[in-house]
Amino acid sequence: MVIKGKHILHSAFYLAVTLLCVAIYFIMLRAQYLAAVQILVYIGSVIVLIIFALMLTRTNVRDSTNISNNQKIFAALIAMVLFVSLTIVFSYSKINVVVENSSGIKIVSMKEFASILFSRYTLPFEVASVLLLAALVGSVVLAMKEKKEVEEETAKGEGDD
């Protein structure tokens, strides 16, 4: 549905539904904290960002924005082959499964999670924060209008009036 939606805005909302389903899988896997993070970060911010970008970049509402290139068959073939081979590998592999079914999975408490995050994983945590800052600054710089462009646009706007 994310791929096949008629308008790209519909695809974005279908993506939100898919992400919600992924959050439900996390709850099934006893990872409640991750499910909450998933809903907050993905559905709360990523989808909103994407919809904002769609609004900013749309050219014509009437056009169907779901355009594909002419390599549909090859792409479908590659995806199918990958899926079938992955399934075969999964069913024949002998993964060292400790917990046989989901009723044996231990619920990770928030406290435990936080203590591990801030003791053993402090360095990756800091690196992630620096990465977020860099991405923030980078996206602001990229999306900022250049001065000349702004002047051109205002000149064009005055001409239109």
Place this chain on the structure above:
Amino acid sequence: MFFQNGLELKLIYFLIISAVLFCIGMYGVLTKRHLIHVLLSVELILNAVLINLVAFSSFTTPDKITGQMFAVFVIVVAACEVGVGLAIILSVYRKKRTVDINNVNILKW
């Protein structure tokens, strides 16, 4: 062989779900021409990876939560990627007035 144990969840179900998500996402990346659509498909792929990480963490090493830690960092990186990607798309749109990938070929030799 798949539904022997009634409704009990097994590792392989999650692996197959994540493989399905990954393949759908890859199909989208390969076929779509709208820049934002490609970004949506990349999100699908990242979510497949997340399901895999959490499933392996829960089923194989239930005492350590390494997989969930990794999943948190993957979410952080995904958020960064979406922000930067959308900024790039916006600047491309401002330069060329289009979001069609076929028209964005200034790097083509």
